[in-house]
Amino acid sequence: MSLDRRNFLKLTGGAAVLGAAGTAEARPNKEPSPDAVGMLYDATICIGCKACMAGCKEANDMPIDSNLAEPGQPPIWDTPIDISDKTLNIIKVYKQGSAEVKDREFDGFSFIKRHCMHCVDAVCISVCPVNAMRKNPVTGVVTYHPEVCIGCRYCAFACPYNVPAYEFEKPLGQIRKCQFCDHRLKQGQLPGCVEHCPTGASLFGTRKQILEEARRRLSMRPGEEYEYPMQTVDSPHKHVATVKQYQPYIYGEKEGGGTQVMMLAAVPYDKLGLPNLPEKSAASRSETVQHTVYKGFLAPSLLLLFLLYITNKTVRREQHEEERKQLEEE
Ligand code: SF4
Ligand code: SF4
Ligand code: SF4
Incomplete structure (x- = not known):
């Protein structure tokens, strides 16, 4: 009974x-704040130099992430293979067939930059039980607060971009992820990756400016010459290059409720490892x-x-x- x-x-x-x-x-999905910051990564003008990775390490005082070190020997070269607790930003390569031509899907290759996308309606915030992930109400930057984190790693499981990484090697580990160089923004400096990029492939602005710039590029004809702004959208410093045949939409404008880091590329975004997400944010559903x-x-x-x-x-x-x-x- x-x-x-x-x-x-x-x-x-x-x-x-x-x-x-x-x-x-x-x-409903949350809306971006009117002054939300943004970043555009344009794979077609990225030369794969990885200066952004070195700039990120320097700006955030991150350690070497070596996959070549002999057991027991100290690491010498920074050779990360993905985002990790030691690497907040990585340039990856897509290759197909003979990989002869840059920015071509077949028999071509493309670079792609991966780090936190600073989602407008971030699921890492929505699943965190102790408010250790927070969104700045003005800039929209998603920051991590280790003083309240309980190490449950719900954020890492929930993130559609596999960004938050836990420091398993430390007895009292923390989550590590790109924080949009929040400490530098507060001092009026640019994110480390943007400051070191020699071509403007990583570009800083407000989210609104970034969307306008990305739409301008999509409206241009392939083969035209364009003066790509460097570092910031309104910078007088330009990098002149030929416009490629872009994918016909801006990745991050709507994906998963939109992101503050957005992408342009010539190769389909899913081939570059970016997930196909519905416009409804996962945070709104959870x-x-x-x-x-x-x-x-x-x-x-x-x-x-x-x-x-x-x-x-x-x-x-x-x-x-x-x-x-x-x-x-x-
Ligand atoms: S990419 Fe992942 S870690 Fe970054 S804000 Fe979005 S859900 Fe959070
Ligand atoms: S914004 Fe800062 S933390 Fe994020 S990828 Fe760029 S340099 Fe690294
Ligand atoms: S610094 Fe700029 S050009 Fe060099 S790999 Fe990074 S995004 Fe590409």
């Missing part, structure tokens, strides 16, 4: 939670489920019901035991 009741509670409680979550409508479960204290109410049932059962068992002892004594 008691087993049946327990199963009944589990089943009805679970069904109520799932039912409530299933029938709820996701909240928060809707969480909020629905807790709406009207549904989950706490079910827990209270369960605890009352256990308490009632224990009291009744003790009463029954006392009655039995009294009967035996009589």
